[in-house]
Structure formats: C-alpha cells, structure tokens
Amino acid sequence: MSKVIQAHDLKFKPFIEAAAIAEAVQKMGSALKVEYQDKNPLFICVLNGAFVFAADLLRACDFPCEVAFVRLASYQGSSSTGKVTTIFGLDVPLKNRHVIVVEDIVDSGLTLSHFLKELTALQPASLKLAVLLIKPEALQVDIRPEYFGFEIPNEFVVGYGLDYDGLCRNLPAIYIKTDEN
Numbered sequence: 001m002s003k004v005i006q007a008h009d010l011k012f013k014p015f016i017e018a019a020a021i022a023e024a025v026q027k028m029g030s031a032l033k034v035e036y037q038d039k040n041p042l043f044i045c046v047l048n049g050a051f052v053f054a055a056d057l058l059r060a061c062d063f064p065c066e067v068a069f070v071r072l073a074s075y076q077g078s079s080s081t082g083k084v085t086t087i088f089g090l091d092v093p094l095k096n097r098h099v100i101v102v103e104d105i106v107d108s109g110l111t112l113s114h115f116l117k118e119l120t121a122l123q124p125a126s127l128k129l130a131v132l133l134i135k136p137e138a139l140q141v142d143i144r145p146e147y148f149g150f151e152i153p154n155e156f157v158v159g160y161g162l163d164y165d166g167l168c169r170n171l172p173a174i175y176i177k178t179d180e181n
C-alpha cells in the first residue's frame with residue numbers, strides 16, 4: 001500500500017488499508033449483535049457513499065435484520081445551521097422500528113443532523129448511527145455516532161465507497177489527499 005494515485009487533478013496516498021477496515025467492520029457487527037440480535041433492526045444506508053460500507057457491515061451482522069436505502073439532497077436553507085435535507089426513497093414505515101443509520105463519513109455533521117431530526121419525527125423505537133469515519137475537528141453539531149470505525153484528521157479522503165467527483169469509489173482501501181508524488 002505505498003502507491004500514490006491520481007484522480008482528476010488531485011493525488012491521494014494510502015491511509016487505511018483494507019484489512020484494517022475489515023477488522024473494524026467485523027468489530028462493529030459484533031457490537032451491534034449485542035444490542036440488536038432480538039430486535040430485527042432496520043439499517044438505513046445513505047447513498048451513494050455508504051454502499052460499500054453497508055454491504056460489508058450487513059454481512060458482519062450475524063442476526064436477523066433489514067435494510068433500506070435513501071438518498072439525501074442538501075441545500076442551503078434558512079434554518080439555524082443553514083442546511084435542509086430532503087429524503088428520497090424511504091419506503092419502509094419506521095414507527096416502532098429499531099433504526100440504525102449507516103453513513104460513510106461525518107464531516108460537519110450538518111446533513112446527518114437534519115436527517116436524524118426528520119427520522120425522529122417518524123417515531124422509531126430507537127435511532128442510532130453506524131459510521132465508518134468521523135472527522136472530529138470538522139464537526140459543527142453535537143453528533144456522536146454510537147458505532148464508528150475510525151477518527152480521522154480534517155482532510156479529504158476517498159475509496160471504499162467515497163468518491164472524488166465520481167472516481168475512487170471502487171478502491172478497497174481509504175486514501176487521503178496528498179501533495180507528494
């Protein structure tokens with residue numbers, strides 16, 4: 001894992017290798033089992049970025065569960081945090097369900113914070129977050145994912161579902177932006 005890669009105008013270097021991601025995902029699956037094995041939880045995968053993480057996480061969850069997929073569109077609005085979210089594709093009733101939102105990365109946290117408020121209004125029995133990456137220095141709202149893989153610096157990363165302008169989602173590891181050659 002020493003190769004610098006180029007995507008469009010940017011360069012990225014290896015940051016979290018595939019084996020470390022796999023280990024973190026397995027650990028998360030085991031932790032989720034302790035809490036959810038008798039609850040038939042509903043995972044909500046936030047597309048596009050979380051599709052790889054969700055596919056691996058669901059297979060690390062050795063208990064009955066379901067999955068739904070949503071897309072979020074955020075735009076600047078007049079709310080206090082300046083962002084509004086619209087949810088597309090949520091076709092499963094959440095009332096009295098145990099819901100776990102699966103997200104690739106929490107940066108400012110603004111998108112998720114609005115999404116969680118909208119989900120809360122649908123009256124789930126419980127609502128928690130499973131996130132692969134968090135950037136604590138970038139957080140602008142009080143979001144603490146109950147389940148997370150790695151805390152990372154406030155830098156742009158790609159791979160394992162995360163893209164740079166469409167590229168890099170297929171990389172099996174996480175890469176971080178670099179100026180090196």
Ligand code: 5GP
Pocket residue numbers: 049103104105106107108109110111112155156157158162163164
């Ligand atoms: P937030 O509302 O937390 O600022 O933004 C979250 C979304 O921004 C993520 O779901 C992801 O799509 C995108 N994002 C934030 N940081 C990164 C990053 O380092 N790399 C990539 N590829 N996307 C990011």
